[in-house]
Amino acid sequence: MPLLDIQHLRIEFVQGRKRLVALDDVSLAIDPEEVLGVVGESGAGKSLTAMSVIGLLNPPATVTRGQITIDGRRSDNLTDRQLRRIRGKIVGAVFQESLTSLNPLYTIGRQLVQTICVHSDLTARAARGRAVDLLAEFGLSTPERQLDAYPHQLSGGMRQRVVIALAVCANPRLLIADEPTTALDVSTQAQILAVLRRLRREYRTAIMLITHDMGVIAEMADRVAVMYAGRIVEDAPVREVVAHPQHPYTAALIGAIPRLRRQVGRLTRIDGAMPPLSALPRGCAFHPRCPKAFARCREERPPMLSSGGGRAACWLFDGNG
Amino acid sequence: MANARTRIAGGTRTRFSAHLGRRLVRGCADQLIDSPATVVALLLAFGFCTMAVFAPWLAPHDTSDVGTLDLMQALRPPVWLEGGDWAYLLGTDDQGRDMLSGIIFGARTSLLVSGVAVLLATLLGTAVGLFCGWVGGRPDAVLMRIAEVQLSFPAILIVLLIDGLGRTAVSTDLHNVAAVPVLIIAIALSNWVQIARTVRGSSMAEKNKEYVQAARVLGIHPAAILLRHILPNIFAPVLVIATLGIAGAILTEATLSFLGVGVPPTQPSLGTLIRFGNNFLISGEWWMTVFPGLALVLLALSVNIVGDWLRDVLNPKLS
Amino acid sequence: MLAFVAQRIAQTGLVMLTVAFVAFAMFHFIGDPINNMVSQDATAEQREQVRRHLGLDDPFPLQFAYFISNAVHGDFGVSYRLSLPVGALIAERLPATLELVFVAASIALLVGMPLGVYTGLYRRGVVSRLLLGLTLVGISLPTFLTGLILILIFSLWLGWLPSFGRGEVVDLGIWSTGFLTASGRRALVLPSITLALFQLALITRLVRAGMLEVLGSDYIRFARARGLPNRLVLFGHALKNTLVPVMTNVGLQIGALIAFAIITETVFQWPGMGLLFLQAIRFADIPVMAAYLMLTALLFGVINLAVDLLYGAIDPRVRGESSHHKGS
Numbered sequence: 032m033p034l035l036d037i038q039h040l041r042i043e044f045v046q047g048r049k050r051l052v053a054l055d056d057v058s059l060a061i062d063p064e065e066v067l068g069v070v071g072e073s074g075a076g077k078s079l080t081a082m083s084v085i086g087l088l089n090p091p092a093t094v095t096r097g098q099i100t101i102d103g104r105r106s107d108n109l110t111d112r113q114l115r116r117i118r119g120k121i122v123g124a125v126f127q128e129s130l131t132s133l134n135p136l137y138t139i140g141r142q143l144v145q146t147i148c149v150h151s152d153l154t155a156r157a158a159r160g161r162a163v164d165l166l167a168e169f170g171l172s173t174p175e176r177q178l179d180a181y182p183h184q185l186s187g188g189m190r191q192r193v194v195i196a197l198a199v200c201a202n203p204r205l206l207i208a209d210e211p212t213t214a215l216d217v218s219t220q221a222q223i224l225a226v227l228r229r230l231r232r233e234y235r236t237a238i239m240l241i242t243h244d245m246g247v248i249a250e251m252a253d254r255v256a257v258m259y260a261g262r263i264v265e266d267a268p269v270r271e272v273v274a275h276p277q278h279p280y281t282a283a284l285i286g287a288i289p290r291l292r293r294q295v296g297r298l299t300r301i302d303g304a305m306p307p308l309s310a311l312p313r314g315c316a317f318h319p320r321c322p323k324a325f326a327r328c329r330e331e332r333p334p335m336l337s338s339g340g341g342r343a344a345c346w347l348f349d350g351n352g
Numbered sequence: 353m354a355n356a357r358t359r360i361a362g363g364t365r366t367r368f369s370a371h372l373g374r375r376l377v378r379g380c381a382d383q384l385i386d387s388p389a390t391v392v393a394l395l396l397a398f399g400f401c402t403m404a405v406f407a408p409w410l411a412p413h414d415t416s417d418v419g420t421l422d423l424m425q426a427l428r429p430p431v432w433l434e435g436g437d438w439a440y441l442l443g444t445d446d447q448g449r450d451m452l453s454g455i456i457f458g459a460r461t462s463l464l465v466s467g468v469a470v471l472l473a474t475l476l477g478t479a480v481g482l483f484c485g486w487v488g489g490r491p492d493a494v495l496m497r498i499a500e501v502q503l504s505f506p507a508i509l510i511v512l513l514i515d516g517l518g519r520t521a522v523s524t525d526l527h528n529v530a531a532v533p534v535l536i537i538a539i540a541l542s543n544w545v546q547i548a549r550t551v552r553g554s555s556m557a558e559k560n561k562e563y564v565q566a567a568r569v570l571g572i573h574p575a576a577i578l579l580r581h582i583l584p585n586i587f588a589p590v591l592v593i594a595t596l597g598i599a600g601a602i603l604t605e606a607t608l609s610f611l612g613v614g615v616p617p618t619q620p621s622l623g624t625l626i627r628f629g630n631n632f633l634i635s636g637e638w639w640m641t642v643f644p645g646l647a648l649v650l651l652a653l654s655v656n657i658v659g660d661w662l663r664d665v666l667n668p669k670l671s
Numbered sequence: 672m673l674a675f676v677a678q679r680i681a682q683t684g685l686v687m688l689t690v691a692f693v694a695f696a697m698f699h700f701i702g703d704p705i706n707n708m709v710s711q712d713a714t715a716e717q718r719e720q721v722r723r724h725l726g727l728d729d730p731f732p733l734q735f736a737y738f739i740s741n742a743v744h745g746d747f748g749v750s751y752r753l754s755l756p757v758g759a760l761i762a763e764r765l766p767a768t769l770e771l772v773f774v775a776a777s778i779a780l781l782v783g784m785p786l787g788v789y790t791g792l793y794r795r796g797v798v799s800r801l802l803l804g805l806t807l808v809g810i811s812l813p814t815f816l817t818g819l820i821l822i823l824i825f826s827l828w829l830g831w832l833p834s835f836g837r838g839e840v841v842d843l844g845i846w847s848t849g850f851l852t853a854s855g856r857r858a859l860v861l862p863s864i865t866l867a868l869f870q871l872a873l874i875t876r877l878v879r880a881g882m883l884e885v886l887g888s889d890y891i892r893f894a895r896a897r898g899l900p901n902r903l904v905l906f907g908h909a910l911k912n913t914l915v916p917v918m919t920n921v922g923l924q925i926g927a928l929i930a931f932a933i934i935t936e937t938v939f940q941w942p943g944m945g946l947l948f949l950q951a952i953r954f955a956d957i958p959v960m961a962a963y964l965m966l967t968a969l970l971f972g973v974i975n976l977a978v979d980l981l982y983g984a985i986d987p988r989v990r991g992e993s994s995h996h997k998g999s
Contacts, residue, residue, distance in 0.1 A: 517697065633819065
């Protein structure tokens with residue numbers, strides 16, 4: 032049984048009488064201990080998907096169809112109070128900006144102790160001990176001293192580690208990491224990815240790793256879901272995706288990764304931009320930019336079709352599954 | 353590992369004016385559906401402006417013409433009360449002046465004074481803000497320090513002071529002639545700071561953006577860059593602040609006129625009308641206070657609602 | 672923290688000096704003070720004598736130094752209009768104004784802040800939208816009109832409360848207070864509400880805007896994502912963070928109350944310094960204007976300083992504590 036199962040999710044921005052479909056027919060599953068990479072451009076719907084899992088969509092965005100199951104239980108129809116038992120405890124979440132994720136007015140120790148106490152019966156003193164252990168485990172030197180520091184006094188990499196420690200201090204079974212390395216420099220990125228790997232290895236935490244960086248995915252994930260304009264266009268094991276991308280969009284993404292040793296003539300590039308949600312074209316949303324588009328792509332929207340080792344939403348694979 | 357986004361994203365920079373126009377139109381359409389209050393306020397504000405412009409033709413009586421005054425008509429109540437007269441819809445004051453005409457001419461004065469004052473403040477504030485944002489360094493530090501000091505003083509006090517000093521400086525004969533310009537300058541000087549600070553912030557942010565840097569490298573004259581690239585970007589926040597500033601200026605003008613240090617008593621202003629009416633409040637002639645007061649509040653309220661709406665529609669980052 | 676405090680105090684001092692200079696310049700450049708001190712038919716000889724006696728022949732910086740030193744000792748000269756020492760005039764009227772401002776500030780803060788928090792938290796609710804509409808009316812209502820309306824309703828029509836004056840006051844040494852008598856307290860009701868209303872509406876709007884910004888912030892969302900209970904998120908995190916940016920503005924609004932007291936005092940014939948100042952403006956009574964200006968500047972300075980210190984106490988970033996332990 033998958034740990035997280037999203038079925039036919041649709042999210043709309045509802046404002047007055049106007050509605051804008053931001054996410055449509057998204058189905059995803061994450062097994063226990065699995066790392067699922069979710070890639071796509073900004074605005075493709077990655078973060079919306081993640082936020083809907085922990086019920087933290089910002090107001091105009093509303094789930095209007097589909098269901099979300101966490102650990103065998105429906106979660107999309109829960110009240111805020113019920114959701115709170117899932118947040119942090121079963122599903123932890125880390126956001127992109129580590130500086131703004133921490134409350135600037137409190138020491139990181141206070142924020143950690145508070146969170147640990149909410150999720151356990153530990154005394155403040157014991158919680159503090161646990162906080163020190165967590166920080167040490169994630170590679171912060173002199174963790175006791177760091178507890179008294181304010182967020183602005185730490186470097187970006189240290190802050191992101193604190194953020195991860197906060198997200199996993201109650202041992203959630205799934206960690207949603209939304210662009211956890213985007214704001215960091217390359218060497219710090221590597222350290223944060225090491226922390227995530229460690230989490231998976233030692234705590235057996237499943238991870239939903241959201242990024243627009245195909246390279247990070249190739250390095251970390253077991254399986255990849257590629258999103259484009261509010262839909263999933265390909266869902267396949269990472270090896271398959273890297274070696275034989277099925278959807279033309281995925282192929283273009285893979286073609287855009289520069290490689291050190293291999294001599295490639297030039298990097299592929301995708302012309303044009305993802306259409307805004309308010310102006311999605313008929314048929315496949317990618318067809319205006321797709322080198323392989325044909326008549327049907329302009330008329331009908333392709334469903335997810337079996338292809339290679341996974342599934343892809345492209346008419347190229349109609350009839351060969 | 354390069355990130356894929358930089359290669360895929362082909363951001364286009366929309367032409368500013370078209371963009372703003374579209375935002376306004378779309379916002380307007382939204383509001384028509386979502387908030388009838390805004391529509392009413394817009395109509396009201398528009399109505400007041402029309403009234404102000406065409407006051408001499410719209411007002412049933414010419415209140416400035418002493419010859420038409422008729423003391424027999426003094427202290428008439430509004431038309432629906434006993435003793436009311438259709439010629440004087442909202443009643444008359446102790447001199448027999450028509451309240452409705454007084455209010456129409458008063459609104460004209462209020463809008464004229466506050467409009468010109470805010471226009472001056474906007475020009476000054478934009479100029480100083482652009483200068484500070486562009487030049488930076490010491491001149492910027494000095495000007496912004498001055499702005500900060502002034503900001504720690506309430507506008508009304510500054511206006512009172514400038515106005516007070518202004519009347520001390522000019523001779524008594526000039527008083528009535530100079531009062532309105534002095535008042536306008538005083539209100540303008542109390543309003544420039546906020547605009548200057550916003551413009552400075554925006555222009556500093558714009559200055560460091562790539563397209564402006566590129567324009568500089570290309571050797572385009574700074575004035576041209578300011579005009580072409582930076583000014584359009586600060587237009588939205590300035591428009592919002594200026595609109596809300598007009599509401600504030602209307603209240604300031606009325607307050608000063610009420611205190612007897614604003615518009616000279618010979619010129620009708622909503623504040624002056626209320627001041628005169630105040631003397632008759634106790635004896636029961638409430639209409640002399642209530643109608644100009646109501647007009648004043650409606651005027652300020654409609655401008656405030658329009659300002660609020662502009663802020664929501666244009667959504668500029670205001671500090 | 673110490674450096675921060677010192678810097679703030681120095682800044683306040685600089686502002687005071689600037690204001691003192693403006694006040695001094697008023698004396699120096701506007702009108703000839705001699706005209707106000709000697710009789711119309713004084714000879715040039717007499718005028719020169721007075722001039723020398725007053726030190727008006729001294730070089731400009733020296734005169735300014737004298738002016739400052741006198742002001743520090745509470746000597747602001749003699750009122751042109753009332754021929755009384757300005758220091759004593761102001762001292763007599765200061766308590767009335769400060770009591771009025773104190774009560775109004777309390778009303779504006781104690782009502783405005785909770786309303787701001789409430790409308791920020793439940794911004795889609797009917798009550799919130801109604802309140803927000805009312806605050807818009809509040810900031811469109813000039814203080815003097817509020818006063819007149821309240822007088823019309825509560826003094827003239829209902830006859831519940833007095834429409835002018837301070838009522839009976841009790842002298843406590845140099846301070847006369849209206850708090851200790853029933854009539855004094857009754858007299859305070861309408862003026863203090865009048866004075867508070869505009870700022871109350873403004874503070875509600877400021878706090879609401881601040882609250883909305885904080886509630887949309889990443890750290891509040893992250894706090895929720897960690898499973899912290901609502902109560903803790905709102906009262907443990909959001910409230911304190913809202914306070915920080917709002918505080919400076921609220922401080923300015925409290926300062927503004929002192930200025931708006933001029934209007935309230937006029938409407939209610941409240942015997943405070945605002946009324947004195949307004950009369951001084953009408954009669955170009957420069958010594959009174961200068962003294963009032965410097966005193967209010969001092970009050971603003973004290974308020975802003977207090978706000979800054981509170982700011983420093985709440986926000987660690989302002990204290991300028993440098994890097995704790997950098998490196999990763």
